[in-house]
Amino acid sequence: MTTEEPKPQRELRLGADPNVNYPIKVQYCGNCSLPIEYCEYYPDYQKCKEWLEKFLPSEFDKVKLDEANSEAGGDDEKKRQKRGGKGMLKTKKKEEVQKLITVSRAPRGKKKSVTVVTGLSTFDIDLKVAAKFFGSRFACGSSVTGEDEIVIQGDVKDDLFDVIPEKWPQIDEDLIDDLGDQKR
Numbered sequence: 235m236t237t238e239e240p241k242p243q244r245e246l247r248l249g250a251d252p253n254v255n256y257p258i259k260v261q262y263c264g265n266c267s268l269p270i271e272y273c274e275y276y277p278d279y280q281k282c283k284e285w286l287e288k289f290l291p292s293e294f295d296k297v298k299l300d301e302a303n304s305e306a307g308g309d310d311e312k313k314r315q316k317r318g319g320k321g322m323l324k325t326k327k328k329e330e331v332q333k334l335i336t337v338s339r340a341p342r343g344k345k346k347s348v349t350v351v352t353g354l355s356t357f358d359i360d361l362k363v364a365a366k367f368f369g370s371r372f373a374c375g376s377s378v379t380g381e382d383e384i385v386i387q388g389d390v391k392d393d394l395f396d397v398i399p400e401k402w403p404q405i406d407e408d409l410i411d412d413l414g415d416q417k418r
């Protein structure tokens with residue numbers, strides 16, 4: 235790390251700081267007006283994210299990726315994170331994420347079922363892209379329904395064991411866990 239750690243409290247500073255090379259590249263959030271790296275501590279973080287998505291999509295993508303990585307570890311990961319504090323885990327987080335896809339079938343109406351896929355983002359796969367891909371591959375509805383969840387309208391669970399490794403060669407068939415039938 236060569237950059238200076240950001241100070242937790244903002245100080246009122248008059249004039250140029252001789253220790254800083256201007257211009258500093260700090261991007262401020264239009265929602266909470268803090269530098270965007272502080273947004274996550276702002277109570278209305280959701281609104282901040284919406285603002286980011288609109289005005290700084292590239293930053294929003296980073297935030298999303300970050301969140302996807304930390305969410306993917308499940309409950310244990312979250313608890314550990316709270317205890318250790320966010321900063322400590324920043325570097326470790328990536329390798330701690332367990333890479334695993336799960337697929338399951340859930341009833342929809344009396345005769346139909348949907349297929350639920352989770353874990354794609356543990357392989358750094360863009361969920362929107364994946365949902366689109368499933369939709370056109372199976373010619374049916376498919377959408378992102380959660381932090382790391384895609385629901386495909388139709389029973390295509392068994393096909394996914396071929397389709398996923400074919401589309402994303404980094405995912406071995408063994409890394410896809412069949413949860414069978416699940417209620418939602």
Ligand SMILES: [Zn+2]
Pocket residue numbers: 263264265266267268270272273276282283
């Ligand atoms: Zn903000």
